[in-house]
Amino acid sequence: MATTHLPVLGGHPQGAASTCRQDAWYAGPLATLLFLCTALAYMTWAALQGNHYYADPYLSPLYSPVIFTDLSAAGAAPSWHAWVGNWPAWWPAALPLSPALLILPFPASFRFTCYYYRKAYYRSFSGSPPSCWVSPVSGRNYKGETSLLLFQNLHRYAMYFAVIFLAILFYDAAVSFYRRGEGFGIGVGSIVLTINFLFLSSYTFGCHSFRHMIGGGADVMAGKSGTFRHLRWKFSTWFNRRHMAAAWISLAWVSLTDVYVRLVSMGAINDLNSWN
Amino acid sequence: MANRHFRVWRGDHSGGDFKDYNVEVSEGMVVLDVLHKIQAEHAGDLAIRWNCKAGKCGSCSMEINGRPRLGCMTRMNSFDPTATITVQPMKAFPVVRDLVTDVSWNYAQNKRIAPFKPKAPEADGSHRMYQDDVDRVQEFRKCIECFMCQDTCHILRDRGKQSEFIGPRFMIRVAGLEMNPLDDDDRVPELRHEFGSGMCNITRCCTEVCPEGINITDNGIIPMKERVVDRYFDPVLIAARALLGRKKRTKPKGTHEVQEVLEVPRPHEVPGTQ
Numbered sequence: 001m002a003t004t005h006l007p008v009l010g011g012h013p014q015g016a017a018s019t020c021r022q023d024a025w026y027a028g029p030l031a032t033l034l035f036l037c038t039a040l041a042y043m044t045w046a047a048l049q050g051n052h053y054y055a056d057p058y059l060s061p062l063y064s065p066v067i068f069t070d071l072s073a074a075g076a077a078p079s080w081h082a083w084v085g086n087w088p089a090w091w092p093a094a095l096p097l098s099p100a101l102l103i104l105p106f107p108a109s110f111r112f113t114c115y116y117y118r119k120a121y122y123r124s125f126s127g128s129p130p131s132c133w134v135s136p137v138s139g140r141n142y143k144g145e146t147s148l149l150l151f152q153n154l155h156r157y158a159m160y161f162a163v164i165f166l167a168i169l170f171y172d173a174a175v176s177f178y179r180r181g182e183g184f185g186i187g188v189g190s191i192v193l194t195i196n197f198l199f200l201s202s203y204t205f206g207c208h209s210f211r212h213m214i215g216g217g218a219d220v221m222a223g224k225s226g227t228f229r230h231l232r233w234k235f236s237t238w239f240n241r242r243h244m245a246a247a248w249i250s251l252a253w254v255s256l257t258d259v260y261v262r263l264v265s266m267g268a269i270n271d272l273n274s275w276n
Numbered sequence: 277m278a279n280r281h282f283r284v285w286r287g288d289h290s291g292g293d294f295k296d297y298n299v300e301v302s303e304g305m306v307v308l309d310v311l312h313k314i315q316a317e318h319a320g321d322l323a324i325r326w327n328c329k330a331g332k333c334g335s336c337s338m339e340i341n342g343r344p345r346l347g348c349m350t351r352m353n354s355f356d357p358t359a360t361i362t363v364q365p366m367k368a369f370p371v372v373r374d375l376v377t378d379v380s381w382n383y384a385q386n387k388r389i390a391p392f393k394p395k396a397p398e399a400d401g402s403h404r405m406y407q408d409d410v411d412r413v414q415e416f417r418k419c420i421e422c423f424m425c426q427d428t429c430h431i432l433r434d435r436g437k438q439s440e441f442i443g444p445r446f447m448i449r450v451a452g453l454e455m456n457p458l459d460d461d462d463r464v465p466e467l468r469h470e471f472g473s474g475m476c477n478i479t480r481c482c483t484e485v486c487p488e489g490i491n492i493t494d495n496g497i498i499p500m501k502e503r504v505v506d507r508y509f510d511p512v513l514i515a516a517r518a519l520l521g522r523k524k525r526t527k528p529k530g531t532h533e534v535q536e537v538l539e540v541p542r543p544h545e546v547p548g549t550q
Contacts, residue, residue: 011285011294012339012367020342020362115478115498122477129430132481133342142435144475153509156502208494212502219457222408230408240494 017127019134029131032124039251043104046258050098051075053258055265057179058189060258061196063100065168070097075265103165110162113155115208116247156209166197166204173197179275187273189264196257199250206239206246280352281360282310284322288373294362295319301352307363308336308347311375323374331487334422338375339364344424344485366427367434379423381438385446388470390529392453393461409457415495416452418488419445425482425492431475441472444482448496454503465528468504476501 012020019025046053046062052075053063059077068091069082077099079085087097095101111117122128127137136142145152176190204210215221215233222230239246263269270276282297297314308326315322326336329348336347341355341362355361369377397403425444431437442450450471454463467473476497483493490496506513507524517523 009287009289009291009371010339010365010367011292011362012364020339020364022341022359022362118477119479122479128477129434129479129481132428132479132484133339133344133433135434136430142431142437142475144431144441144472144477146472146474149477150474150509153501153505156505156510208498209502212499216499217502217506219455219459220406220409221412222406223404243494 013135015135016137017130017134019131021131021133025131025134029124029127032120035248035252036121036124039255042255043258046255046262047098047100047104048096050096050100052262052265053077053100054081055189055261055271057176058187058193058261058264058271059172059176060261061169061172061193061200061254062104062258063098064165064172065103066099067102068097068099073097075262106158106161107165110155110158110204110207111247111251113152113158114247115155116243118152120247155207156213159204159207159209159213162204162207163210166201169193169197169200182275185274187271187275189260189271189273192257192260196250196253199246199253202239202242203246203250205236206241206243207236208240208243211236211240278357280310280357282314283360283362284311284314284319284375285364286319286322286374287371289371292371292374303353305352306348307338307340307345307350307352307361310352310361311347311363323372323376325376332420334420334487337366337422337424337427339366339427344427346422346424346487349487366423368427368429368432369423379426382421382423382426382443382445385442386449388442389446389450389453390461390463390466392456392459395458395460403458405456405458412495413452413455415490416448418490419448420488421445422487424485424487428481428485429476430479430481431472437472437475441475442470444476444492444497447471447473447476447500448490448492451496451500454500462525464503464507465525467500468508469528473497473501473504 043062046060050070051073053060054075054077059066059081063077066077066082067084068087069077069079069085070087071079082099091097123130128142129136143149173190173193173196176193177186178184211233214236215226215229216236218226218229220226221233264271278301280299280301282299283294284297286292286295297318299310299313299317301310301313308324308329311322311324315324324336324338324347326348327333328335331346331349334346337344338347339345340347340350341359344366347363363375365371365375365377366379369379369381372378394403423445426432429441429443431441432443450463450467453459453461454467478493478498480493482497483491486492507526508514
């Protein structure tokens with residue numbers, strides 16, 4: 001019988017990203033890396049533009065809610081859409097006049113601390129580990145989420161803001177069926193914004209912290225005292241089982257919604273609607 | 277009948293090698309059957325731990341083509357007909373011989389968990405628990421203790437942090453007790469300080485490998501991490517408890533006497549095996 005000599009007991013290879021797996025284990029983390037980098041690059045670019053984020057009556061979700069608006073920018077939201085009003089004079093000249101920069105940290109922190117995305121970027125970005133049964137890229141000085149990453153424990157606060165943002169995006173979806181002076185109607189943009197709200201709702205309702213806060217944190221969920229609690233928990237559990245899919249679809253759809261609103265606002269495409 | 281090429285790791289705690297075997301495989305065979313055939317025809321001294329051959333005893337855990345699997349549940353027709361099949365012992369535990377590893381570290385962890393502590397009975401002397409509450413914790417009782425999740429966890433498998441993390445199997449055991457409405461013990465301080473809930477970075481491999489389909493991460497580990505957040509990291513809940521005078525324990529109880537068993541040598545720590 002032929003014999004192969006390996007130095008490690010059990011024949012397990014050692015070293016960064018070493019494994020005995022014979023399948024394409026790197027495909028998943030690589031796809032995650034590419035998708036997240038693409039989404040991040042597009043959203044950063046879009047957030048820094050500060051223009052073409054509004055095409056009456058559609059508001060890009062990357063810019064919602066509009067706190068201040070710069071009316072001199074092309075495709076900017078009208079004054080009545082801004083919570084505070086026109087852009088203040090004290091705003092530092094070095095910073096771009098983009099309403100997105102004021103609100104994006106909230107949804108970004110929700111995604112960054114999300115239990116699902118943690119898995120995705122721990123695997124794809126830090127190789128900790130790159131995939132199951134593949135040796136981690138970093139060494140033995142691993143501390144998990146007990147040291148530098150302790151802040152991940154505040155995910156529930158990011159979730160609270162995400163729920164507030166959901167209400168705002170519901171409002172945006174609702175007003176996308178109404179044009180001032182022209183009344184109710186429907187356009188492709190109305191449908192795009194409504195689907196965006198539904199995908200983001202699916203993602204938020206499946207959040208592990210949400211599931212914990214609405215019932216999972218209790219021991220007694222059934223019976224006389226907790227029947228409604230159990231219903232809430234089951235509702236969130238249904239979405240929780242689909243959390244990964246909701247995370248990806250909602251992220252992609254938010255970007256596509258911004259692309260759609262941007263192209264309509266720029267006049268590059270015509271929005272099919274009942275108003276014209 | 278088809279001839280299949282197997283590479284099986286043979287050795288003990290002092291070292292070993294892969295040995296190649298060509299075996300005639302017939303329809304319906306699983307990897308454990310092939311290993312038994314190797315025992316019968318080529319290597320009578322090949323050591324394998326097995327028992328039920330039905331995926332219920334959790335004895336025949338091994339690594340097949342780099343992935344922890346139950347030998348008795350891995351069908352030969354799931355592989356490419358021309359592929360070489362590599363079989364190794366579990367990486368996270370010290371090798372006793374060939375495919376048999378010493379999993380006693382896990383039993384030591386089990387002893388660290390305080391047993392079920394029943395609440396006082398209701399006025400009529402009964403202990404009541406509703407079916408929905410039973411169902412939630414029952415999922416964890418499906419565990420067959422194959423320890424493949426422990427073998428999969430990179431904290432134990434690759435980083436040698438056995439002294440800092442109890443592992444997914446025992447996180448769900450604690451979860452099954454902590455969520456049990458009839459259990460009167462508070463296990464949250466131990467979860468954080470003794471069992472190392474913060475060490476888990478939720479890469480979910482334990483859930484992927486579980487042969488019983490237990491949702492270890494979503495239903496066990498993350499809910500426990502959230503309970504640790506309730507107790508230690510949520511400023512609003514901490515302030516509310518202080519205001520309402522509902523103080524909760526934040527420090528673990530006394531150290532258990534089985535702590536010394538933690539220091540089971542890991543494979544790469546056995547002298548002369550590097």
